[in-house]
Amino acid sequence: MRFFIAVELPAPVKREVLSFIKKLKKYIPRGKIKWAKNENMHITVKFIGETSCSVENIKKEMLGAAGEVKPGRIIFNKTGVFTKKRPRVLWIGAPAKNQTLKNLNEILNFKLARLGVREDDKQFMSHITLGRIKKQPADLKFIRKFLTEKIKFPEIKIDKVSLFKSFLKPAGAEHRIIYNAKLKD
Secondary structure: OEEEEEEEOOHHHHHHHHHHHHHHOOOOOOOOEEEOOHHHOEEEEEEEEOOOOOHHHHHHHHHHHHOOOOOEEEOOOEEEEEOOOOOOEEEEEOOOOOOHHHHHHHHHHHHHHOOOOOOOOOOOOOEEEEEEEOOOOOOOHHHHHHHOOOOOOOOEEEOEEEEEEEEEEOOEEEEEEEEEEEOOO
């Protein structure tokens, strides 16, 4: 089992994301991308992974972190890939200036490190994963087209975070929420 802390996406945003994926499927070669499932769409704030920490201790630190961050809003308005040299993940992202999730990530990194959870070694980037490239194609024209897509999704109010338990299954990962924490009032 793996754990991560994330923001759930509201149903209207999920519908918009699924509509965008449907548009992408028109020009991205069939079978090249493993698309994200509707029920698994979220904004990861902190990946914990496999851990020997007790869930109760993670909940406690998550609740403490959430209590230090004011609610905010976020709009996803750009496309991108991880990594640029050898694209593996297609995503939609938010402007770097959005502080709510960035602050929450920094506080969670600090608090969970005390429990032995590894701190993130990459700069935090608010994003929603759309899909993963299964096999690196020889022709990356579809990536260049994807990166020029103009998008603007509905604004998302961020007022809580959730602790997810992730189960790896042959058909793909399955995520379940096991705890919610409201952000500072």
